[in-house]
Amino acid sequence: xxxxxxxxxxxxxxxxxxKLGIWLFLASEVMLFGALxxxxxxxxxxxxxGMWPHGWLDVRFGALNTIILALSAITTxxxxxxxxxxxxxxxxxxxGCTILLALTFLCIKSYEYHDKWIHYEIQMKDGTFAxxxxxxxxxxxxxxxxxxxxxEKDLYDLRAQKNIQLQEIRIDRSTIKKMExxxxxxxxxxxxxxxLTGLHALHILGGTCVIFYLWAFGGNMWRKxxxxxxxxxxxxxxxxxxxxxxxxxxxxxxxxx
Amino acid sequence: MSEPEHHVELNxxxxxxxxxxxxxxxxxxxxxxxxxxxxxxxxxKVAMILAIAICNAFxxxxxxxxxxxxxxxxxxxxxxxxxxxxxxxxxxxxAMNDFPTGTAVH
Numbered sequence: 001x002x003x004x005x006x007x008x009x010x011x012x013x014x015x016x017x018x019k020l021g022i023w024l025f026l027a028s029e030v031m032l033f034g035a036l037x038x039x040x041x042x043x044x045x046x047x048x049x050g051m052w053p054h055g056w057l058d059v060r061f062g063a064l065n066t067i068i069l070a071l072s073a074i075t076t077x078x079x080x081x082x083x084x085x086x087x088x089x090x091x092x093x094x095x096g097c098t099i100l101l102a103l104t105f106l107c108i109k110s111y112e113y114h115d116k117w118i119h120y121e122i123q124m125k126d127g128t129f130a131x132x133x134x135x136x137x138x139x140x141x142x143x144x145x146x147x148x149x150x151x152e153k154d155l156y157d158l159r160a161q162k163n164i165q166l167q168e169i170r171i172d173r174s175t176i177k178k179m180e181x182x183x184x185x186x187x188x189x190x191x192x193x194x195x196l197t198g199l200h201a202l203h204i205l206g207g208t209c210v211i212f213y214l215w216a217f218g219g220n221m222w223r224k225x226x227x228x229x230x231x232x233x234x235x236x237x238x239x240x241x242x243x244x245x246x247x248x249x250x251x252x253x254x255x256x257x
Numbered sequence: 258m259s260e261p262e263h264h265v266e267l268n269x270x271x272x273x274x275x276x277x278x279x280x281x282x283x284x285x286x287x288x289x290x291x292x293x294x295x296x297x298x299x300x301x302k303v304a305m306i307l308a309i310a311i312c313n314a315f316x317x318x319x320x321x322x323x324x325x326x327x328x329x330x331x332x333x334x335x336x337x338x339x340x341x342x343x344x345x346x347x348x349x350x351x352a353m354n355d356f357p358t359g360t361a362v363h
Contacts, residue, residue, distance in 0.1 A: 013328070013330040014328040014329060014330050015328050015330055015331065019331070020330060020331070020334075023331050023334050023335070024334060026338075027334055027335070027337065027338040030338050030342055031338075031341060031342065031345065034342050034345050034346070035345065038345055038346065038348075038349040041349050041350075041353070042349060042352065042353065045353050059289060059292075063285055063289060066281070066285045067281070067282060067285065070277075070278055070281040070282070070317075071278065073317065073321050074274040074277065074278055074321070077270065077274060077321050078267075078270060078271065078274060081266065081267050081270040082267060084266065085266050085267050087267070090267070238322055241317060241318070241321045241322045242322075244317060244321075245314050245317055245318060248281075248310055248313050248314050248317065249310055249314065251285070251288075251310075252288050252292075252306045252307065252309075252310050256288055256289065256291075256292035256306055257292065257299070257302065257303045257306055
């Protein structure tokens with residue numbers, strides 16, 4: 001059975017079916033991410049004064065990922081344009097670049113996650129807080145690379161503090177009241193940060209799988225029906241641009257504000 | 258299509274993409290710069306950064322997603338999306354001050 005309107009335009013919509021389908025899907029995605037942004041706003045305005053983190057995330061990594069994703073969006077468009085002008089070799093090159101850039105994005109994101117996973121806030125029995133990256137630990141003591149503060153609020157607004165001195169601190173386990181890493185359970189910021197960026201990373205992963213499939217196994221369809229293949233590339237590209245659009249808002253919201 | 262036309266089209270896309278990439282880099286730099294401005298409070302900074310992000314998103318959607326030349330049906334879908342998204346954000350802003358009596362407000 002032949003699937004209708006894979007290449008020709010449907011008279012009542014003016015577009016081929018897959019294009020309308022992807023736009024409807026993207027509309028639902030807008031609402032999905034919109035709901036999470038809404039949750040972010042409510043958590044943020046509901047946080048007590050001075051208890052919402054500033055400067056917890058490294059702006060350099062966020063900016064680098066923004067550039068990488070923008071570049072990958074461009075290579076996706078060029079891959080589609082190469083299909084349009086019937087140059088399969090260039091399509092392979094540009095989509096290959098997209099896959100590499102997507103994997104680079106995920107590697108940087110993984111590094112950021114790991115950095116948060118080994119970052120600990122340690123509440124001491126004397127009321128002070130030790131904060132830093134775990135170097136080593138055993139049954140008796142914990143060694144971190146970080147600092148000690150007396151007021152918990154000092155851990156939140158890192159941008160307002162100049163010249164934070166970090167050093168290796170050895171802490172006896174018997175003096176620790178509570179020790180917790182910067183995982184999603186740590187506080188509402190880390191919870192929404194991991195949820196938003198995790199969902200976005202899953203979208204990147206999914207998009208990469210689709211692009212890889214077109215890149216690796218698209219040759220057959222290209223030979224049989226290049227126009228249909230080009231439309232598939234366009235649809236996957238629209239999804240990829242949407243993922244880029246989401247990051248354009250995630251970066252300032254999480255890293256800069 | 259003849260061979261020379263192919264090259265002209267792809268080259269024009271490459272030029273367009275270079276401009277879009279430059280715009281994204283500029284917007285990202287501007288957002289970072291705005292976040293470090295010393296004489297503005299957080300609300301002003303957030304407003305500036307989000308305004309730049311919206312412009313950045315417009316450039317990406319217009320040129321990379323070909324939104325400027327899309328068909329009426331796609332715009333119809335987008336109008337519905339914008340309506341519901343605006344409603345969602347409106348409800349969010351409304352709920353910000355919607356505390357039950359006796360709630361401790363920070």
